Amino acid sequence: MPLLPHHRSRIDSLRAPSAQEPWRVLVSGCLAGWQCGVDGTDYGMGRGDGGLFSLPTLRLLPFCPEQHGMGTPRTMPDLHGGDGFDVLAGRARVLDEHGVDLTEPMIAGARAMLAFAEAERVELAMLTDMSAACGSQVISDGCRLVPVRRFQKGVGVATALLLDAGLAVVSQRDHASIARLRARLDPTYVVPEGLRDHHEHAWTLEHLPHAHPRADR
Numbered sequence: 001m002p003l004l005p006h007h008r009s010r011i012d013s014l015r016a017p018s019a020q021e022p023w024r025v026l027v028s029g030c031l032a033g034w035q036c037g038v039d040g041t042d043y044g045m046g047r048g049d050g051g052l053f054s055l056p057t058l059r060l061l062p063f064c065p066e067q068h069g070m071g072t073p074r075t076m077p078d079l080h081g082g083d084g085f086d087v088l089a090g091r092a093r094v095l096d097e098h099g100v101d102l103t104e105p106m107i108a109g110a111r112a113m114l115a116f117a118e119a120e121r122v123e124l125a126m127l128t129d130m131s132a133a134c135g136s137q138v139i140s141d142g143c144r145l146v147p148v149r150r151f152q153k154g155v156g157v158a159t160a161l162l163l164d165a166g167l168a169v170v171s172q173r174d175h176a177s178i179a180r181l182r183a184r185l186d187p188t189y190v191v192p193e194g195l196r197d198h199h200e201h202a203w204t205l206e207h208l209p210h211a212h213p214r215a216d217r
């Protein structure tokens with residue numbers, strides 16, 4: 001069965017977490033409430049974890065690759081000509097809305113995130129989808145600051161490096177996977193019915209019906 005970036009089989013094979021040995025989880029800074037978005041906010045996402053990040057069985061390890069590479073605030077980086085793996089292979093670039101090439105600082109930020117993950121012996125990453133750095137399921141195809149924004153399935157630059165290093169990456173919109181993870185972190189948690197991951201959402205099925213290009217990596 002093809003594997004998506006969040007690699008269900010790898011998630012299910014994670015060791016049992018405990019308060020003494022919590023899972024070491026790399027999290028996009030903005031998901032953890034860091035004001036590290038391009039506009040100096042957390043995009044309103046810092047309060048959206050529903051208590052997940054406060055569980056004693058989870059050790060939160062936030063990082064923002066774009067802030068590391070370019071500072072905050074900054075212009076809007078987006079992928080042109082492919083996804084994060086294509087950027088690492090030299091087949092695609094990262095440009096901002098003014099056409100300025102941000103490829104090198106995006107790669108530098110991604111490498112710094114991977115170095116942080118390795119230093120902290122991270123076991124799992126929960127990252128912000130749609131980001132040119134942190135995306136894992138759906139990302140912009142070209143500049144997003146246009147009248148009609150285009151999307152593609154694929155991964156961001158930092159996510160590509162993390163996947164190459166063998167980490168599972170779950171997005172904040174992978175509701176089914178996050179619920180399964182939560183049930184392992186908190187045995188009292190009951191997984192609600194009908195949850196879907198981002199590639200199973202109605203919008204994604206309607207607008208991006210083809211397979212994820214990294215599904216069989």
Ligand code: SF4
Binds near residue numbers: 031036065067131
């Ligand atoms: S690069 Fe990642 S952590 Fe930083 S603002 Fe964008 S999505 Fe959030």
